[in-house]
Amino acid sequence: MTLGSPTAVSSVDALVEHARAGDPRAVARLISLVENHSPQLREVMAGLVPHAGSAAVVGITGSPGVGKSTTTSALVAAFRAQGKRVGVLAVDPSSPFTGGALLGDRVRMQEHATDGEVYIRSMAARGHLGGLSAATPQAARVLDAAGCDVVLIETVGVGQSEVEVAALADTTIVLMAPGMGDGVQAAKAGILEVGDVFAVNKADHDGADHVIRDLKAMTRMVERDPGDWRQPIVATVASRGEGIDELVESVDKHRAWLVDSGELERRRRRRVRDEIEAIALGALRERFADLHGDDRLDMLAARVLLGEVDPYSAAEEVVAAVS
Amino acid sequence: MTLGSPTAVSSVDALVEHARAGDPRAVARLISLVENHSPQLREVMAGLVPHAGSAAVVGITGSPGVGKSTTTSALVAAFRAQGKRVGVLAVDPSSPFTGGALLGDRVRMQEHATDGEVYIRSMAARGHLGGLSAATPQAARVLDAAGCDVVLIETVGVGQSEVEVAALADTTIVLMAPGMGDGVQAAKAGILEVGDVFAVNKADHDGADHVIRDLKAMTRMVERDPGDWRQPIVATVASRGEGIDELVESVDKHRAWLVDSGELERRRRRRVRDEIEAIALGALRERFADLHGDDRLDMLAARVLLGEVDPYSAAEEVVAAVS
Numbered sequence: 001m002t003l004g005s006p007t008a009v010s011s012v013d014a015l016v017e018h019a020r021a022g023d024p025r026a027v028a029r030l031i032s033l034v035e036n037h038s039p040q041l042r043e044v045m046a047g048l049v050p051h052a053g054s055a056a057v058v059g060i061t062g063s064p065g066v067g068k069s070t071t072t073s074a075l076v077a078a079f080r081a082q083g084k085r086v087g088v089l090a091v092d093p094s095s096p097f098t099g100g101a102l103l104g105d106r107v108r109m110q111e112h113a114t115d116g117e118v119y120i121r122s123m124a125a126r127g128h129l130g131g132l133s134a135a136t137p138q139a140a141r142v143l144d145a146a147g148c149d150v151v152l153i154e155t156v157g158v159g160q161s162e163v164e165v166a167a168l169a170d171t172t173i174v175l176m177a178p179g180m181g182d183g184v185q186a187a188k189a190g191i192l193e194v195g196d197v198f199a200v201n202k203a204d205h206d207g208a209d210h211v212i213r214d215l216k217a218m219t220r221m222v223e224r225d226p227g228d229w230r231q232p233i234v235a236t237v238a239s240r241g242e243g244i245d246e247l248v249e250s251v252d253k254h255r256a257w258l259v260d261s262g263e264l265e266r267r268r269r270r271r272v273r274d275e276i277e278a279i280a281l282g283a284l285r286e287r288f289a290d291l292h293g294d295d296r297l298d299m300l301a302a303r304v305l306l307g308e309v310d311p312y313s314a315a316e317e318v319v320a321a322v323s
Numbered sequence: 324m325t326l327g328s329p330t331a332v333s334s335v336d337a338l339v340e341h342a343r344a345g346d347p348r349a350v351a352r353l354i355s356l357v358e359n360h361s362p363q364l365r366e367v368m369a370g371l372v373p374h375a376g377s378a379a380v381v382g383i384t385g386s387p388g389v390g391k392s393t394t395t396s397a398l399v400a401a402f403r404a405q406g407k408r409v410g411v412l413a414v415d416p417s418s419p420f421t422g423g424a425l426l427g428d429r430v431r432m433q434e435h436a437t438d439g440e441v442y443i444r445s446m447a448a449r450g451h452l453g454g455l456s457a458a459t460p461q462a463a464r465v466l467d468a469a470g471c472d473v474v475l476i477e478t479v480g481v482g483q484s485e486v487e488v489a490a491l492a493d494t495t496i497v498l499m500a501p502g503m504g505d506g507v508q509a510a511k512a513g514i515l516e517v518g519d520v521f522a523v524n525k526a527d528h529d530g531a532d533h534v535i536r537d538l539k540a541m542t543r544m545v546e547r548d549p550g551d552w553r554q555p556i557v558a559t560v561a562s563r564g565e566g567i568d569e570l571v572e573s574v575d576k577h578r579a580w581l582v583d584s585g586e587l588e589r590r591r592r593r594r595v596r597d598e599i600e601a602i603a604l605g606a607l608r609e610r611f612a613d614l615h616g617d618d619r620l621d622m623l624a625a626r627v628l629l630g631e632v633d634p635y636s637a638a639e640e641v642v643a644a645v646s
Contacts, residue, residue, distance in 0.1 A: 041635065042633060042635035042636070045633040045634055045635060046633035046635075046636070049627060049630045049632075049633050049634075050630035051630070052630070053628060053630070268628055269621065269624045269625060269628060270624075272624040272627045272628055272634065273620050273621065273623075273624040275627075275634050276620060276623055276624060276627070276634050276637045276638050276641060277608075277611055277620065277638075277641070279634055279635055279637075279638035280611065280638040280639075280641040280642045280645075281604060281607065281608065281611075283638060283639075283642050284604065284607055284642065284646075285600075285604065288600055288603065288604075297596050297599060297600065298592065298596065300596075300599055301592045301593075301595040301596040301599060302592060304372060304595045304598075304599070305376060305591055305592060305595055307372045307373035307374070307375070307376070309372075310365060310368040310369035310372050311368055311372070311595065311598050311599050311602055312364065312365035312368060312369075312602055313365070313369070314599045314602075315599050315600075315602035315603040315606060316603075316606075318599060318600070318603040319603045319606055319607065322603075322646065323607075323645065323646035
């Protein structure tokens, strides 16, 4: 079987070449092909894969209101000051029914909009499985192959999406802020295991000390072996650029640890394994969709509702039909 | 192939019989079999399916802090006052790594703990795909077959989980409350399409009028055909039981509309179709896991990282290996 069709190979090759040469329109076009699940996706990935793998992929997550966009923007400025090419993927929560983005708070990113060495892309978090778009790792690969030294993936940290961003990124920054109420507190236990670096933003606000103290207490409780990474906690006021250099330094230190410990290779391999599995499952789901088309799943569902067949026997029929 | 093995059929039959007779230990045991993905699951479902289908499945979702548990508890009391048998599934967000529940705010439910006509079960939201446990629809089927007239599924409405609860429920109540900040506002567009009934809880707090006004304005903007359901907005103070009768009335009205319009049958069929598909995909994923075991996925991932093969070709190999 063939996943994706081999049409228009030459134009994909040209696009990849232009993207590698730094043409932002080619980069944008490739990400669009990824987002729209283009039939050319296979050719796109085949063209990109040999050139990808050098970018540092940094995830930034946190609850709504902690200052993710401001921090992302400040990080872009800091990396640019080091002469690095930077890509930003802003993954918005969106209504799965309409596909429309809910949050459009990208205003602060506009300052970088005219910088030719910065690519910024908002991506919708579509699909009813998982908060992050399946296209995100592939879009990151586009930016990676296009020569970005750093790819920042910004996502709202609610529910499972912070886990997903951690699976996508080499280094995950978890942002917190004082005065966010119970939701943030409740999320901490999950966040603890996801964050490689913690940033307590709005450090000039009341209660920031308390958040830092809590975080320190919680990170101290995690059992670690001698060679394990110890998550730093950085106080920032992103709107004034305060603490951003220290944050960048922490990210760099984490990267050095990733390389030295072999964890970078492990994380990247796991990520590609997840991608392969997602593509394979997607292909199998498409076969299910074909079954939807000929009403077999509907008929099976109706029989389960009538109590005539159990859902496992029905699933067996489906598996047999697609494999 | 066989999904689940046919062991201990007689004891499963006995469990189903006891559960139908109202034995809470049998109900609890069946839900445990569901949660633990017991190899007997197929027999359990085969035993339950002929007896399920009469319960009204009501989802309750909303951001942390809006008063979901309090409202659920008040609804249980109201349905009990009508002489109905009630099941409650409280789906907690949990750390996907440790499996531990983050929120344990079930204290208010204790008042019903000694009522033999009320089954209450907390369920973990495990798995990195989706916020709701895959076991939830099957646990709801246990309660349904055990004679519950109403099954309440309470879940934290963050990210995609509110969409998932809507997929599970006949009727979804979306809870809001004043003073919840940007997070709630941002979530509204998604919530609009998910809610069959809106409850604005803490209606005695400042800002409740504003939330109700906003909701009214937003629901008015939705285009509807003449026979379509119009989402009611109910003001409640769940901690004092205020507005709960009106909320129950709205749920009952929605149910009548579901039956009359044929939407109940459509929703239930879609739900079972999703369940069948999830079981089928799970079986295929297990085959992938077997591939993990013999390192094939790891080797493919390594080759993608080396740029030797694209992820689509790798996925093709995986699909070919399992089908």
